[in-house]
Amino acid sequence: MDFTSSSSSSLTFTDFLDRMRHPASVDLVRSIKSFIVSFSFHSANSENDSKRLQDFLLAMETTIKDHPLWAGASWEEIDNAIEGLEKYVMTKLFSRTFACSPEDAKSDQEISEKIFLLQHFVRPEHLDIPAVYQNESAWLIAEKELQKINAFKAPREKLLCILNCCRVINNLLLNVSISTNHVPAGADDFLPVLIYITIKANPPQLHSNLKFIQLFRQQSKVISEAAYYLTNLISVESFINGLDANSLSMDANEFQEKMQAARLAKAAQVAPRNISTPRDPQPVYCDKEIHMGGRHYPFMEAEAGKLTVEDVHKLLSVYKDVVNKYSVLCQAVRGLSLNKEKLPVALRGDLCDCILEHPRADCNPAEQDVVEVEGTKEKEKETVSAGLL
Amino acid sequence: MNSKTPNLTFKLVLLGDGRVGKTSLVLRYVNNVFSEKREATVQASYLTKRLVIEGVPITLAIWDTAGQERFHALGPIYYRDADAALLVYDIMDSDSFTRVRNWVKELQQMASKPIIMAIAANKSDLVRSKKFDLQDAESYATSIGARLFVTSAKLGTGIEEVFLDIATRALQKKKESAESFSPTPPRKGMLLVDDEPEKEPQMKCCS
Numbered sequence: 001m002d003f004t005s006s007s008s009s010s011l012t013f014t015d016f017l018d019r020m021r022h023p024a025s026v027d028l029v030r031s032i033k034s035f036i037v038s039f040s041f042h043s044a045n046s047e048n049d050s051k052r053l054q055d056f057l058l059a060m061e062t063t064i065k066d067h068p069l070w071a072g073a074s075w076e077e078i079d080n081a082i083e084g085l086e087k088y089v090m091t092k093l094f095s096r097t098f099a100c101s102p103e104d105a106k107s108d109q110e111i112s113e114k115i116f117l118l119q120h121f122v123r124p125e126h127l128d129i130p131a132v133y134q135n136e137s138a139w140l141i142a143e144k145e146l147q148k149i150n151a152f153k154a155p156r157e158k159l160l161c162i163l164n165c166c167r168v169i170n171n172l173l174l175n176v177s178i179s180t181n182h183v184p185a186g187a188d189d190f191l192p193v194l195i196y197i198t199i200k201a202n203p204p205q206l207h208s209n210l211k212f213i214q215l216f217r218q219q220s221k222v223i224s225e226a227a228y229y230l231t232n233l234i235s236v237e238s239f240i241n242g243l244d245a246n247s248l249s250m251d252a253n254e255f256q257e258k259m260q261a262a263r264l265a266k267a268a269q270v271a272p273r274n275i276s277t278p279r280d281p282q283p284v285y286c287d288k289e290i291h292m293g294g295r296h297y298p299f300m301e302a303e304a305g306k307l308t309v310e311d312v313h314k315l316l317s318v319y320k321d322v323v324n325k326y327s328v329l330c331q332a333v334r335g336l337s338l339n340k341e342k343l344p345v346a347l348r349g350d351l352c353d354c355i356l357e358h359p360r361a362d363c364n365p366a367e368q369d370v371v372e373v374e375g376t377k378e379k380e381k382e383t384v385s386a387g388l389l
Numbered sequence: 390m391n392s393k394t395p396n397l398t399f400k401l402v403l404l405g406d407g408r409v410g411k412t413s414l415v416l417r418y419v420n421n422v423f424s425e426k427r428e429a430t431v432q433a434s435y436l437t438k439r440l441v442i443e444g445v446p447i448t449l450a451i452w453d454t455a456g457q458e459r460f461h462a463l464g465p466i467y468y469r470d471a472d473a474a475l476l477v478y479d480i481m482d483s484d485s486f487t488r489v490r491n492w493v494k495e496l497q498q499m500a501s502k503p504i505i506m507a508i509a510a511n512k513s514d515l516v517r518s519k520k521f522d523l524q525d526a527e528s529y530a531t532s533i534g535a536r537l538f539v540t541s542a543k544l545g546t547g548i549e550e551v552f553l554d555i556a557t558r559a560l561q562k563k564k565e566s567a568e569s570f571s572p573t574p575p576r577k578g579m580l581l582v583d584d585e586p587e588k589e590p591q592m593k594c595c596s
Contacts, residue, residue: 128457170432170434173432174432183433184412184416184433185412185432185433185434186411186412186415186433186434186453187403187411187434187454187455187456188408188411188412188453188455190432191454192455223398224435224437224450228435228450234466235463235466235467239460239463247459
């Protein structure tokens with residue numbers, strides 16, 4: 001594989017900028033600026049934006065080829081100019097084009113949350129990855145490459161992160177095939193490792209990054225190996241989104257149990273943090289409201305007779321919030337008391353911290369959230385407390 | 390000036406159950422020719438092979454896919470813009486042939502464009518009796534407009550033939566479509582790409 005490193009790309013980018021500063025390129029600069037400005041006349045739409053960028057890059061390629069500043073330039077120099085142009089324009093248009101729709105944000109969050117759950121229990125064996133490929137240091141490097149993806153705004157550099165990750169995996173597979181005298185590994189071996197690495201890495205905004213590269217990387221560059229490895233990561237995204245008990249070498253019941261345990265662990269990890277935020281360890285009473293972990297709980301000293309109809313809406317949402325938190329915590333605490341071994345150590349630590357920080361809360365972390373709710377299930381609270389002790 | 394020589398590239402997807410020997414098959418095909426200058430094969434999941442058919446230089450971009458059942462649903466991500474598919478099964482394993490039939494069904498359902506298909510009955514070296522019955526497989530292949538090739542990555546038999554068959558038909562189809570809609574831009578999945586960055590010979594000074 002011949003992937004240029006990102007450091008050399010920044011050199012050529014400087015070169016591009018230098019040429020753009022040249023008085024002779026004033027016409028080019030004008031068209032680039034007007035292209036960027038033209039985006040503000042239309043509402044963001046990734047398909048349209050992509051089409052416009054791709055057309056612009058193609059048109060500029062022709063312009064640059066005929067431009068006096070590039071007279072007699074080699075194919076590489078022209079290529080560098082287009083690469084520089086893509087990077088410049090996409091950096092300027094980044095906030096408009098990257099993860100811009102609510103659907104994208106939702107997909108990003110969904111896959112990230114799913115990976116977070118899977119990280120709790122998925123092991124290489126569940127994807128039938130042979131032990132010979134289990135090389136922690138190589139895997140860590142591959143993960144880091146993938147995690148770098150948001151350090152860059154240009155589509156080319158984001159794509160390079162993916163290709164570098166794949167290269168690390170391929171080197172590992174190749175070394176193993178050499179040392180064990182086996183046929184070099186094909187996709188049967190490559191894909192499971194890439195899936196596992198992706199789960200371990202949980203790369204930020206995976207969905208949006210993949211979409212961004214597909215839409216805004218010059219089409220003529222998404223070919224051959226680059227296209228192959230990009231497609232592989234797209235298929236990893238699809239695999240993880242659809243991942244269920246049948247996708248892993250794992251008993252279906254065990255899968256459900258592990259997912260449930262991971263969900264509880266997640267819920268409980270989030271909940272106690274809300275309570276024990278160092279900034280306000282105790283509820284702060286101010287103006288008849290409680291502020292806790294950044295959330296407001298008004299009406300604490302309100303009297304029924306003084307409430308207005310408009311308050312109902314707010315009251316209801318606060319009520320729902322409190323009940324949701326309470327039930328999640330109940331489940332989590334129950335899960336902890338029934339199944340201590342299965343929960344991750346980190347969670348047990350969190351709960352302990354929480355209990356220690358709030359000794360008066362009867363060892364019940366949920367207490368902080370529910371203490372003031374009228375008519376809540378007192379009995380259940382007792383059970384939970386008893387379970388903890 | 391521009392040293393770009395436009396090259397016709399066909400995307401070929403390899404489909405076959407895990408362990409039917411897809412990878413060995415392709416490696417045998419790609420490495421046989423380049424055996425002297427065997428470039429460090431960094432990986433075997435994406436390979437290219439250049440060949441000349443009827444005087445036309447073409448490149449086969451060979452995309453390996455993971456054949457394990459758990460990855461079956463991912464197939465379309467790989468083959469939806471492919472020009473051709475090579476379906477590989479293990480001649481001794483009827484389940485792997487069933488999977489070939491499943492892929493064929495899916496490939497045929499792709500409304501976007503018909504895809505060129507060939508079937509490889511692999512690991513033929515393991516067949517003891519010469520009378521191994523291929524009639525069913527052959528008539529099936531015919532019924533879907535594909536040819537069946539009996540291959541052995543170990544012995545190197547049938548391999549050149551199957552890839553040549555695919556490349557020839559892909560080129561044929563390209564020519565036909567170019568004739569019927571000549572001024573249209575290249576379709577998605579059929580890309581005009583540069584030759585691999587093969588180092589050009591140093592410019593010789595006319596001294």
